[in-house]
Amino acid sequence: MSAPLRILLVDDQPLLLQGFAMILSVEDDLEVVGQVPDGARAVAAVAELRPDVVLMDVQMPVLDGIEATRRIIAVHPEVRVVILTTFDRDDYLFDALEAGASGFLLKNADPDDLVDAVRAVAHGHALLAPEVTRRVISRMTSSEAGPPEPGDRGGAEGHATPLPHLTGREREILVLVAQGLSNAEIAAQAFVTEATVKTHVSNVLAKLGVRDRVQAVIAAYDAGLVTPGV
Incomplete structure (x- = not known):
């Protein structure tokens, strides 16, 4: 039997941390190895704990989740980061992807979706619905629109x-x-x-x-x- 997937939880709301930990810890193949309240501690915790997956809040004190993701992926590209937020906003989505996140999940998702998300990204799958993928491509098109050039x-x-x-x-x-x-x-x-x-x-x-x-x-x-x- 393979070792459980190691998960780091990052959120400045203690109740949410405890809730996520309870949901994930009952799964035999998942292990919560740490819980931290801000992005700066997340960067340090990844270096110390070497998790497989980080569940990362966006709006936090000291260092926000997007910048924390960018710093983590720059040093530990093997780590998979899933952005957790209460806001379904395009700027969070695109900033998270540009920072190297492997997924984007709303905090009101079903517990089963959270568990599936961890497993999916740990095995190399991106966690984005088809419509979100199209939003990414459409955003690229609009941001790069302009007179066509040869080539x-x-x-x-x-x-x-x-x-x-x-x-x-x-x-x-x-x-x-x-x-x-x-x-x-x-x-x-x-x-x-x-x-x-x-x-x-x-x-x-x-x-x-x-x-x-x-x-x-x-x-x-x-x-x-x-x-x-x-």
Whole structure:
């Protein structure tokens, strides 16, 4: 049996810390190794405790969760950070992703969703709903909009630059990932096994040099393989 996933909780509200700890600690494969009230202590705790996953609040004293995430990922890129917030705001979402977070979860999520989130990010999956992925791509499009230049990246109206280092099947899988399909849904649509899908997704992430599925979709947008509204 593999060792439990090590989790660090970061929130300035003691009741929430205790609640999250109670939810997670009853799972045999999860272990809460620390609880801290601000981002500065989170950075220090990661160095000391080496958790697999950090559940990180956004608005905290001393150091906010976004900056704490940025500092943690810069030194410990193997650590997965899930941003927890009561606010479904785009600026938090994009700032968190740019800082290196692997997921974004609202604090009013069901307890089962919290447990599933920890397991998902620990195994390399990004924790974002399909509509959130599309918001990320749409945000990139609007922020980079301007007169087209020769050789400019692909997009809704530009010339799509292929990803020659991906096979045809891998490109197909990447497009389906961008549509927000799960591995099981991709397997059904591509007429392959779920294990085969997992292999293709892993190969895509490795070839693109990215951490998770969301970053893979962004890389695909950069190359013009997918566009907003996929």
